[in-house]
Amino acid sequence: MNLLLKNVIITDPGNTYNGQKADLRIENGQITAIGELTKTDGEQEIDGKGGFLSAGFFDLNAAAGDPGFETREDIDSLIAAARAGGFTGVAVMPHTAPVVQSKSQVQYICNKARGGVTDIHPVGALSLEREGKELAELYDMRQAGAIAFSDGDRPVKDDGFMSRALQYLKGFDGLLMVYPENGSIAGKAKINESANSVLLGMKGLPALAEEMQISRDIFLAAYNEARVHISTVSAAGSVALIRKAKQEGVNITCDVAAHHLSMTEELLADFDSNYKVKPPLRGAADVAALLEGLKDGTIDAVCSQHRPEEIEFKNVEFEIAHYGIIGLQTVLPLLVRAGLGAVQIAEKLAAGPRKVLGIPVPAVSVGTNACLTLFNTTEKWRYDEDNNYSLSANSPLLGQELTGRVQLIFNNNQLYTNG
Structure with a gap:
């Protein structure tokens, strides 16, 4: 799939873009561009404003x-x-x-x-x-x-x-x-x-x-x-x-x-x-x-x-x-x-x-296969039985409002978003 992530803060120590806000393009599972980018035809765009983008x-x-x-x-x-x-x-x-x-x-x-x-x-x-x-x-x-x-x-x-x-x-x-x-x-x-x-x-x-x-x-x-x-x-x-x-x-x-x-x-x-x-x-x-x-x-x-x-x-x-x-x-x-x-x-x-x-750490850089997590440390959400995806419910946090939410992950050329 082809995906454009807009306005993300890249969080990848050692990376040239670490700590910077940028856009990131993924084509057929591979990161092909990082910078200030414009949506192209056939590309899904997601605004990640306020989110940190790291390796998965x-x-x-x-x-x-x-x-x-x-x-x-x-x-x-x-x-x-x-x-x-x-x-x-x-x-x-x-x-x-x-x-x-x-x-x-x-x-x-x-x-x-x-x-x-x-x-x-x-x-x-x-x-x-x-x-x-x-x-x-x-x-x-x-x-x-x-x-x-x-x-x-x-x-x-x-x-x-x-x-x-x-x-x-x-x-x-x-x-x-x-x-x-x-x-x-x-x-x-x-x-x-x-x-x-x-x-x-x-x-x-x-x-x-x-x-x-x-x-x-x-x-x-x-x-x-x-x-x-x-x-x-x-x-x-x-x-x-x-x-x-x-x-x-x-x-x-x-x-x-x-x-x-x-x-x-x-x-x-x-x-x-x-x-x-x-x-x-x-x-x-x-x-x-x-x-x-x-x-x-x-x-x-x-x-x-x-x-x-x-x-x-x-x-x-x-x-x-x-x-x-x-x-x-x-x-x-x-x-x-x-x-x-x-x-x-x-x-x-x-x-x-x-x-x-002892396995490779995915890099948030051009030319690598995209293995990414986009997360927000200030977004609030309620953890309850409707969004608990485990078959079990043994958590003292169920029913509570929590701060810090994962927005999406991308891996194996597949996208998952938390709606």
Whole structure:
């Protein structure tokens, strides 16, 4: 298709046009001109006044229910939620039923998602059934399209197993993504350990459980000279550990979930299970440390940690409710709420995730295939059941007016606009 985007602010660090207002022409999926342009015959024109144009957003950590829990989220609904949230690419975790742990299962997801405006990239399970005992078919899954490997929301408990996995992954430059929790410290706690947990009369999950696991992961990454990505850090101590490791040359990266940047444990006062996430919401000091980690480059990317759940697993007592928030459509508003500017948003949602995965970052420049997200950081909109494209509704933000909206994405020579 042929498209003319008018009056957009190009947000692409290192680009000649970065920070400038310009028009951009796309012909047959390729950017052919940037500057002050006039509409031609057969060309669709969209006025992006007030919008920032960056490389397409990429999410490092989302979950679907397909296969096995399609009532929770299937591939089509995942893509619908992702494109509305501005994502042109999504890495999908393997905790489905059956677990995505073989070549054929990776191919199933790739084939089902093929042809959409949003690319879906399966993350293969590290271990069979995510039990941390026997390696899954890692190389075969890589050949079939797995972009990385992880046991999802289950930490790798066995130190020796993880060390051997890192050695094996080095053979084909595979990336291991780990969830940071020491289970013996965490126990069955549900919320952050603090004065707030005492006030609410609930067993607290200490930040120590996350920090101890991250310390272990750093040692193993350094010992094996391998790369490790730590998913969804949430505590100030974790940021400090990763910062020090990076300064010492350890090949380690990390991300943070958007909700951990603007939500704190005080929101649990009413025992709303839609705020029940793992890692748990922490305190204001942790949020401040996470934001500082984003600013200084310690934290490489922001993810959605999209976790759809049926109502019967959320509309129950807090203690027994499942963890998770649907987040693909609300990442941008949460980052705006947290005080991030357009350049930092583009860095942590578009460039950072791809650098973690070792894949090219699309450029907003002439002669490149267009992979773009146009977003507005001041536009207000109401998030409700009419524009929630997930099959699930477990978000505390539903029914709220939010600031920060994705206007459109363009990828694979396809255009999607939020009406």
